[in-house]
Amino acid sequence: MSDLGNLQSLTSSIAAVTSPFRNYLNDLHEKYRSLNEGKVADYIPELALAKPEWFGICVVTQDGHVFEVGDCDQLFTIQSISKAFVFGLALEDHGREYVNSKVSVEPTGEAFNSIVLDEVTNRPYNPMVNAGAIATTDLIKGKNGTERLKRLLEMFERYTGRVHDINVPVFLSEKATGYRNRAMAYLMLNFGMVSHNIDETLDLYFQQCSIVVNAKDLAMMAATLANGGVNPVTKKRAIDERYVQDVISVMLTCGMYDASGEWAYRVGLPAKSGVGGGITAIAPGKLGIGTFSPLLDAKGNSVRGIKVCEDLSREFGLHLFNVTTPERKLHDWIAGGDGINDW
Amino acid sequence: MPKVVSVHSYRGGTGKSNFTANLATTVAALGHRVGVVDTDVPSPGIHNLFCLEPEQMGKTLNNYLWGESPIEDTAYDVSSNVGLNSGGTLYLVPSSVKADDIARILNNGYDVKLMNDGFRSLVKALKLDYLFIDTHPGLSKETFLSIAISHVLILILRPDKQDYQGTAVTIDVARQLNVRKMLLAINKAHSKLNLEALKQKVEETYSETVAGVFPLSEDIVQLASEGVFCVKYPEHPVSQEFRRVALQITEG
Numbered sequence: 001m002s003d004l005g006n007l008q009s010l011t012s013s014i015a016a017v018t019s020p021f022r023n024y025l026n027d028l029h030e031k032y033r034s035l036n037e038g039k040v041a042d043y044i045p046e047l048a049l050a051k052p053e054w055f056g057i058c059v060v061t062q063d064g065h066v067f068e069v070g071d072c073d074q075l076f077t078i079q080s081i082s083k084a085f086v087f088g089l090a091l092e093d094h095g096r097e098y099v100n101s102k103v104s105v106e107p108t109g110e111a112f113n114s115i116v117l118d119e120v121t122n123r124p125y126n127p128m129v130n131a132g133a134i135a136t137t138d139l140i141k142g143k144n145g146t147e148r149l150k151r152l153l154e155m156f157e158r159y160t161g162r163v164h165d166i167n168v169p170v171f172l173s174e175k176a177t178g179y180r181n182r183a184m185a186y187l188m189l190n191f192g193m194v195s196h197n198i199d200e201t202l203d204l205y206f207q208q209c210s211i212v213v214n215a216k217d218l219a220m221m222a223a224t225l226a227n228g229g230v231n232p233v234t235k236k237r238a239i240d241e242r243y244v245q246d247v248i249s250v251m252l253t254c255g256m257y258d259a260s261g262e263w264a265y266r267v268g269l270p271a272k273s274g275v276g277g278g279i280t281a282i283a284p285g286k287l288g289i290g291t292f293s294p295l296l297d298a299k300g301n302s303v304r305g306i307k308v309c310e311d312l313s314r315e316f317g318l319h320l321f322n323v324t325t326p327e328r329k330l331h332d333w334i335a336g337g338d339g340i341n342d343w
Numbered sequence: 344m345p346k347v348v349s350v351h352s353y354r355g356g357t358g359k360s361n362f363t364a365n366l367a368t369t370v371a372a373l374g375h376r377v378g379v380v381d382t383d384v385p386s387p388g389i390h391n392l393f394c395l396e397p398e399q400m401g402k403t404l405n406n407y408l409w410g411e412s413p414i415e416d417t418a419y420d421v422s423s424n425v426g427l428n429s430g431g432t433l434y435l436v437p438s439s440v441k442a443d444d445i446a447r448i449l450n451n452g453y454d455v456k457l458m459n460d461g462f463r464s465l466v467k468a469l470k471l472d473y474l475f476i477d478t479h480p481g482l483s484k485e486t487f488l489s490i491a492i493s494h495v496l497i498l499i500l501r502p503d504k505q506d507y508q509g510t511a512v513t514i515d516v517a518r519q520l521n522v523r524k525m526l527l528a529i530n531k532a533h534s535k536l537n538l539e540a541l542k543q544k545v546e547e548t549y550s551e552t553v554a555g556v557f558p559l560s561e562d563i564v565q566l567a568s569e570g571v572f573c574v575k576y577p578e579h580p581v582s583q584e585f586r587r588v589a590l591q592i593t594e595g
């Protein structure tokens with residue numbers, strides 16, 4: 001039995017290396033590696049240190065197969081990607097109705113950092129813009145700032161299967177220059193949308209943006225949501241299954257800043273991007289994608305990451321509303337075998 | 344679509360390198376672009392058959408595995424070395440024979456992903472129709488990889504109890520790895536054996552096709568790995584048998 005177990009584990013690790021799907025990802029990496037459009041975020045000096053050539057693609061399937069190409073271990077700060085997951089934790093802490101009374105789920109055509117609230121209800125538009133994320137961060141329970149941060153980090157650990165930390169220089173820089181976010185928080189306080197605990201909440205907000213991840217983490221987080229909230233490798237639950245659809249649907253409508261509408265139309269994968277260069281994208285019931293390349297377009301989304309998601313969605317028919325037979329069948333490409341021409 | 348052909352055996356000295364060199368050259372002579380990679384990093388040798396001397400080697404597979412150069416920069420056009428003048432092209436990616444280089448690979452290992460990606464880059468860069476992989480004997484991560492990536496796996500065995508047993512183990516592994524096509528080749532059959540009966544018995548034992556049976560040949564011994572037998576003695580029965588095996592690769 002143990003003999004067979006060893007053989008099986010070795011053959012399956014080799015099968016993952018030679019899988020046509022990994023070869024496909026490799027070719028995709030090659031195809032976009034030379035795409036040098038966009039620029040590295042530089043509103044704080046720490047982000048400007050990112051190397052433009054960094055590029056990683058990772059896909060984790062719903063049954064836990066991991067495919068990595070390129071710089072999948074390179075660490076970077078999660079930035080806005082955390083917003084989707086913090087929204088999930090706020091839902092677990094307070095339930096749908098209460099959270100919805102503090103933040104709407106309406107996409108906004110405005111940029112991520114706009115200071116606009118709904119004129120009737122005074123709620124920020126959605127949990128993916130800065131104002132909305134400050135409001136959901138305010139809802140995270142805990143005795144004090146330390147405990148609240150700990151709860152956030154433990155949540156990310158459940159999603160990725162790895163212990164996370166924050167990048168302190170990034171946190172301090174964000175905090176030192178975050179006047180606009182501070183202004184937004186006070187505006188919301190004025191309308192009673194956030195608690196008086198404003199300094200602690202803002203710290204927690206800047207800290208959650210500074211959590212350190214890699215492309216593999218982002219793929220694992222997406223795969224966890226794709227798998228109904230259970231990490232497909234560790235089998236640990238990361239989020240109450242009732243709220244998986246809340247998180248995913250807001251990612252679909254609001255996840256890619258003010259490019260979300262076009263993204264939903266063309267790519268059709270719920271996703272969230274961050275100015276650190278990461279994108280996490282979900283094909284529910286199938287897989288999670290994590291990409292990392294710090295070159296950003298004018299809207300703050302990773303240029304190469306967008307291309308990778310577009311290609312994957314088109315060629316494997318991953319668009320949520322796709323009803324045609326895709327060019328490549330995902331299952332066959334992962335399993336490999338005779339019919340596949342991956343050369 | 345390009346084809347990858349791995350030549351392997353459980354035990355050493357069965358004739359893998361000799362077989363790979365002759366088969367690759369025969370396929371190239373049919374007018375194809377053919378590459379050969381010496382993945383026998385611990386004990387490389389096939390460069391001798393292609394008359395590529397260590398002094399003529401600049402970069403080797405080792406440099407690719409260390410991330411020092413693209414794999415296509417470690418390939419040598421050996422067509423004229425072997426006397427191929429019928430239109431095909433033959434490239435060799437040799438492994439380093441420097442003791443220090445071998446030790447470095449043995450000490451640090453390498454990522455088998457790199458080997459997989461290297462094979463693919465090589466096929467693309469040199470526009471190869473066929474890629475032959477000469478292997479180190481026995482089972483290891485590397486041989487698992489060459490088995491898993493190949494379109495055709497050729498297992499060499501001698502008529503010998505140790506080889507029979509080892510071949511059974513290797514066939515099990517190959518099946519587990521879902522190898523697309525497997526062929527057996529019997530080598531070094533002595534003159535007293537009935538080759539046709541031997542072939543049938545081996546096919547029955549393993550339920551796999553025997554692509555060719557090669558006698559133990561004094562002429563091969565005499566050439567002593569200095570050149571490719573098929574080119575030197577094109578009309579020899581051994582060369583004719585290689586042509587029959589080649590057709591099973593190109594037409595199968």
Ligand SMILES: Nc1ncnc2c1ncn2[C@@H]1O[C@H](COP(=O)(O)OP(=O)(O)OP(=O)(O)O)[C@@H](O)[C@H]1O
Binds near residue numbers: 360361383386388
């Ligand atoms: N049919 C044959 N008749 C006689 N000698 C042969 C025959 N085939 C191969 N040889 C000789 O057997 C020796 C071993 O062959 P070769 O180096 O090709 O084996 P190998 O399987 O590659 O060995 P290794 O496992 O060490 O890589 C060589 O000297 C070669 O010339």
Ligand SMILES: [Mg+2]
Binds near residue numbers: 361388478
């Ligand atoms: Mg050899």
